[in-house]
Amino acid sequence: xxxxxxxxxxxxxxxAGSTYGIGRSIVIAAAKSGAKVIYACDINSSCFPDLQNTxxxxxxxxxxxxxxxDVSSEEQTLNLIQHILKTYGRLDFYFANAGIAMxxxxxxxxxxxxxxxxxxxxxxxxxxxxxxSQAMSVTSSEKPNPKGNIVVTSxxxxxxxxxxxxxxxTAKNGCNGLVRSGAFQLxxxxxxxxxxxxxxxxTSLFATSRLAEEGVEYKLDKTAEQIxxxxxxxxxxxxxxxxDQTYYYNRSAAPEEIANVAIFxxxxxxxxxxxxxxxxxxxxxxxxxxxxxxxxxxPVNPVML
Ligand SMILES: NC(=O)c1ccc[n+]([C@@H]2O[C@H](COP(=O)([O-])OP(=O)(O)OC[C@H]3O[C@@H](n4cnc5c(N)ncnc54)[C@H](O)[C@@H]3O)[C@@H](O)[C@H]2O)c1
Numbered sequence: 001x002x003x004x005x006x007x008x009x010x011x012x013x014x015x016a017g018s019t020y021g022i023g024r025s026i027v028i029a030a031a032k033s034g035a036k037v038i039y040a041c042d043i044n045s046s047c048f049p050d051l052q053n054t055x056x057x058x059x060x061x062x063x064x065x066x067x068x069x070d071v072s073s074e075e076q077t078l079n080l081i082q083h084i085l086k087t088y089g090r091l092d093f094y095f096a097n098a099g100i101a102m103x104x105x106x107x108x109x110x111x112x113x114x115x116x117x118x119x120x121x122x123x124x125x126x127x128x129x130x131x132x133s134q135a136m137s138v139t140s141s142e143k144p145n146p147k148g149n150i151v152v153t154s155x156x157x158x159x160x161x162x163x164x165x166x167x168x169x170t171a172k173n174g175c176n177g178l179v180r181s182g183a184f185q186l187x188x189x190x191x192x193x194x195x196x197x198x199x200x201x202x203t204s205l206f207a208t209s210r211l212a213e214e215g216v217e218y219k220l221d222k223t224a225e226q227i228x229x230x231x232x233x234x235x236x237x238x239x240x241x242x243x244d245q246t247y248y249y250n251r252s253a254a255p256e257e258i259a260n261v262a263i264f265x266x267x268x269x270x271x272x273x274x275x276x277x278x279x280x281x282x283x284x285x286x287x288x289x290x291x292x293x294x295x296x297x298x299p300v301n302p303v304m305l
Contacts, residue, residue, distance in 0.1 A: 015098030017042025183275030199281025
């Protein structure tokens, strides 16, 4: 099969600062796919050195530049984009991945919680589309035509009301709107816009969200193993994840699996895909109420030989 490649490209990955997460995995996968320079951005700076070392130790030539960035800030986003263009003269990919997920029932959800979710996920995605696309339109002798790919991390929470709280569900549905509208608005600029919508994924999200919600630089340096164990413990409480699941849709994914989809969407292998939300939830949202109505679903019988 053809390989997804980002050969020689320069781009941004937001929400790339956690110990074990989708953004970090996208950086590692983009480096494996031949990216020239990746700006790994986050408000959690503690894991940046480890991310740079991991990419370097893999034998990759990719330069990983780490930056503190609050994705909800127009000023910071514009500064980053201008810096990249001044330094490298091009921008080819932008993974708008940063997010926060705090589960609060309606009684506990304040207006400021709600606004912060919109600022990080909707305004953050809007800024990626607005300034990312302008940067992708800059041409040079090295890049004679405008071209680029914007990949948003949405969520399976857009598929129903029971996956997350009201703020997160609304914020991620807004991201889906931005993807569809963005694909249309950028259709004469040779820039594709798509989203990957993960299901439950074993990442740092439970550990980072409360701190990241404050919107200022913080340090959280739990090990990947601690993060995996904590997330797995929470999922197990809800009968999810683990090797012993009867149904495929009840598994949780590793962040690398979501990164693979994101890299595919940003590569020319996905050249016919534009404005789409690719749900990567192992089938959880189509299983809906699971076997509640049907009773147990047995494994299919092997064909008789
Ligand atoms: N883990 C899941 O089950 C799951 C499911 C669906 C969607 N997602 C989405 O995946 C994306 C990545 O999350 P993850 O699960 O890898 O968790 P993660 O905690 O590993 O990564 C999220 C990162 O976003 C950063 N961040 C938060 N607010 C920010 C801001 N204002 N500016 C810059 N960075 C900020 C955090 O510091 C954190 O490092 C998020 O958008 C999340 O909503 C996760």
